Amino acid sequence: MSDASARVESALALALAGACGPGAPPRLAAAMQHAVFPGGARIRPRLCLAVASACGDPDPALSDAAAAAIELIHCASLVHDDMPCFDDSMLRRGRPSVHGAYGAPLALLAGDALIVLGFETLARAASSSASSSASSGAWSGASAGSLADLVLILSRCSGMPGGIVGGQAWECEPCVDLAAYQRAKTGALFAAATMAGAAACGRPHEGWRVLGERLGEAYQVADDLADTLSGPQEIGKPGGQDALRGRPNAALQLGARGALARLETLVGEAIASLPACHDPDALRRLVLIEVQRLLPKDTVLRAA
């Protein structure tokens, strides 16, 4: 396990330990654990930590908390998406979804509790960072500004109008704004991951938005490619679902070769957008490795 992956798992375990400790109703505690462990690729929190490292990572506990908060919101959105009133999916990552294992009431509550836990995790880390760093007991300007920025970044990527919840809500509208749908449902959390990585370091974060947005779109295109090119063994679910269900799919619209070209353009734009930072080369390499991991086997990305 890479250093970043170990940090993500340990930050998530720390957050869950606080929420699911003594006095917690046991079934909801188990449902929350089920929603978070074992995880998927943890791509968003690792991206958050990669940006924090590129920014010097002066307060690793706060960066860890930011990464965990991003992943908790992601897990919450999967739990609520799987519920009967949306996808009604009994399976997630090859095992029962939270709703499949614990029923709808606990899935509803687990999602709610994970959203709340994301914000609590940020405040808890900012709070202990402030009390340990300043001998005077006063807040330093950096960690204080960071917390407001982090809470705003997390709330905007999660809520209304432009976050995951807003994105999901387009599925309930008679007229869908497709660009807004994809931007909010997938792009917002990727952009939050890169921006939160910078904000946790007390750095201006707006310049990191494009990196996250382009990688979020690349992730979507890679997912579309996987849906059209892969067999069920590779992606853990039947391929060709988008064509069957008439969902928008870049690989169906552009062809596999066109989608791959689009993905290469997006990765190029992502890398070109990198703001001045401590270690841009390491971040550039990491972006290429991450995107390659998303692609179906035998599909090679040309170095951007």
Next chain:
Amino acid sequence: MSDASARVESALALALAGACGPGAPPRLAAAMQHAVFPGGARIRPRLCLAVASACGDPDPALSDAAAAAIELIHCASLVHDDMPCFDDSMLRRGRPSVHGAYGAPLALLAGDALIVLGFETLARAASSSASSSASSGAWSGASAGSLADLVLILSRCSGMPGGIVGGQAWECEPCVDLAAYQRAKTGALFAAATMAGAAACGRPHEGWRVLGERLGEAYQVADDLADTLSGPQEIGKPGGQDALRGRPNAALQLGARGALARLETLVGEAIASLPACHDPDALRRLVLIEVQRLLPKDTVLRAA
């Protein structure tokens, strides 16, 4: 409308305007508005502002945000409680519940978005308060510490283990811890209201917990009294539901006279707990008026 009520409505309108503005999916925006307006008694946010006033209210915009955040979490919990997987209630406050008016998917999303909006509202106010107050652009110790405290207060009263979500989860357990259930489901948000009022003023908030807890319990007893003593016209729903459904009810356990005595004890403890503050007399009067409002007609509280 009292000054406090006007402040609460205006802070809620401001919060909703940000979430439901241009680019928002229209049906979810409407569902969120439906969940928040028109409101009920707004007792929690008015209590928050009363404590802030008693603490001198040095940053009214931050106090308003704290009060609004508390009420947004309360509204979110009502929306999710009314969903088919819990109470399956088509009515709320004498008109369609969010689920009744907009369906389960939008009720799920509206609750999620209102939770997120609670935290966003705090960070937005803390952020503009910091940028407007400090000519240097740096965060003042007070507003920075306040934001971390406010986010922690709001998350703990909402989430796991001791917040509303944790409380609701006891309904899904085979063995219910009744005290933990009531403390988390009703008491936590009242305690958060009083503590957030102090925290928004940059004051130590722990000493305000007992006031909120006792008033939360008094609210529960008053609700139990109303259920047993009132006719449907007075409380907007059929009385005697607790006896019918075998739910715990203080007025059934202690008798009406015993429940009233219990309520007077709680109010006395609440008032005795008041920490040193700017204007304790005004707060004491307000507590008595508020509790009297909760009681069925012709039931008079002896001044504590």
